Amino acid sequence: xxxxxxxxxxxxxxxxxxxxxxxxxxxxxxxxxxxxxxxxxxxxxxxxxxxxxxxxxxxxxxxxxxxxxxxxxxxxxxxxxxxxxxxxxxxxxxxxxxxxxxxxxxxxxxxxxxxxxxxxxxxxxxxxxxxxxxxxxxxxxxxxxxxxxxxxxxxxxxxxxxxxxxxxxxxxxxxxxxxxxxxxxxxxxxxxxxxxxxxxxxxxxxxxxxxxxxxxxxxxxxxxxxxxxxxxxxxxxxxxxxxxxxxxxxxxxxxxxxxxxxxxxxxxxxxxxx
Amino acid sequence: xxxxxxxxxxxxxxxxxxxxxxxxxxxxxxxxxxxxxxxxxxxxxxxxxxxxxxxxxxxxxxxxxxxxxxxxxxxxxxxxxxxxxxxxxxxxxxxxxxxxxxxxxxxxxxx
Numbered sequence: 001x002x003x004x005x006x007x008x009x010x011x012x013x014x015x016x017x018x019x020x021x022x023x024x025x026x027x028x029x030x031x032x033x034x035x036x037x038x039x040x041x042x043x044x045x046x047x048x049x050x051x052x053x054x055x056x057x058x059x060x061x062x063x064x065x066x067x068x069x070x071x072x073x074x075x076x077x078x079x080x081x082x083x084x085x086x087x088x089x090x091x092x093x094x095x096x097x098x099x100x101x102x103x104x105x106x107x108x109x110x111x112x113x114x115x116x117x118x119x120x121x122x123x124x125x126x127x128x129x130x131x132x133x134x135x136x137x138x139x140x141x142x143x144x145x146x147x148x149x150x151x152x153x154x155x156x157x158x159x160x161x162x163x164x165x166x167x168x169x170x171x172x173x174x175x176x177x178x179x180x181x182x183x184x185x186x187x188x189x190x191x192x193x194x195x196x197x198x199x200x201x202x203x204x205x206x207x208x209x210x211x212x213x214x215x216x217x218x219x220x221x222x223x224x225x226x227x228x229x230x231x232x233x234x235x236x237x238x239x240x241x242x243x244x245x246x247x248x249x250x251x252x253x254x255x256x257x258x259x260x261x262x263x264x265x266x267x268x269x270x271x272x273x274x
Numbered sequence: 275x276x277x278x279x280x281x282x283x284x285x286x287x288x289x290x291x292x293x294x295x296x297x298x299x300x301x302x303x304x305x306x307x308x309x310x311x312x313x314x315x316x317x318x319x320x321x322x323x324x325x326x327x328x329x330x331x332x333x334x335x336x337x338x339x340x341x342x343x344x345x346x347x348x349x350x351x352x353x354x355x356x357x358x359x360x361x362x363x364x365x366x367x368x369x370x371x372x373x374x375x376x377x378x379x380x381x382x383x384x385x
Contacts, residue, residue: 003374003375003376007372007373054335054348054350055350055353058348058349058350058353058355059353062356063355063356064356066347066348066355067347129348130337130348133335133337133348133350133373134335134337134372134373136334136335137334137335137336137351137373138334140333140334140351141334199344199345199346200346202344202358203344203345203346203347203357203358204358205299205323205325205358209323209358209360209361210361211361211362211363212342212344215342217341217342221341222341223341237341237344238341238342239341239342239344240344241344244344
């Protein structure tokens with residue numbers, strides 16, 4: 001039962017943390033719940049489809065279809081998150097005045113919210129398909145299936161609980177800092193996803209690879225709770241290769257620079273501080 | 275003119291999609307049977323990119339995963355998967371089957 005609990009917990013945690021962060025980043029925006037719920041529905045349905053067609057997908061692209069698929073999903077999510085950050089930097093001035101008003105109805109309802117659906121859906125698509133395949137394997141093998149299903153359910157609850165804890169924990173940050181905090185979190189999320197996408201491309205043989213630059217598996221392994229949380233939040237891996245680091249730093253830099261140059265961030269910060 | 279561009283693009287895509295198969299990398303085979311890896315210890319040459327062909331002889335899916343190798347791939351039941359690994363420095367690199375961690379354990383030894 002514990003193995004099922006741990007596996008489902010790990011997968012759900014990754015999705016839950018991403019969804020929590022984008023929810024915090026869009027709090028006060030009218031109607032976002034519907035977009036998230038829609039994304040969840042599509043993501044779960046998609047996860048089941050991906051699991052059903054796992055073999056077909058895997059066989060595409062000369063046997064590396066799974067890597068191509070995963071990398072594509074991740075790069076799409078990176079694009080959505082980058083767009084959110086840059087959009088916020090551009091329109092921060094309108095947000096600043098609205099945050100100070102008491103009403104939750106924000107004029108930024110004009111902000112295209114479908115990025116919420118896409119990010120949520122993609123997160124659940126990736127993690128969900130692994131869970132579906134794992135659960136299918138459990139039920140097919142038959143022995144101890146009910147204990148495994150209970151473990152899976154507990155893992156789902158635990159992962160969701162951590163996501164909710166992150167959500168409310170972040171909301172305790174005062175409004176003047178929360179924008180900066182969520183922007184940084186989203187930037188690191190995107191950087192971590194880009195690095196993970198590059199890992200799949202190396203796995204597929206599409207990108208060159210050299211030995212990992214360091215090995216922290218003895219100090220902070222991935223199969224520990226802090227390791228998992230760091231992995232989900234900032235894309236931590238114990239033994240990264242140069243290509244992964246390049247993707248990570250390049251993505252973070254691009255989003256940061258994009259926000260600064262395309263947005264009017266400094267003006268926004270001044271208004272928030274007042 | 276437009277049709278030529280489309281044909282060139284399609285040819286390029288189909289050529290690119292076969293790049294992994296065309297690479298001259300040595301192939302090593304791993305099997306998954308009864309939720310265990312065979313062989314559990316796999317020796318590969320250091321400093322060289324290798325191609326792992328992992329055959330899942332079980333009926334249920336398994337996820338080949340390794341933190342040291344930065345590899346993660348789901349292999350559906352009764353099918354096989356291609357995973358490129360390396361070039362690796364000399365050393366030991368553990369891997370496991372995430373769906374059956376108690377039994378599915380192995381190591382790649384690069385020398």
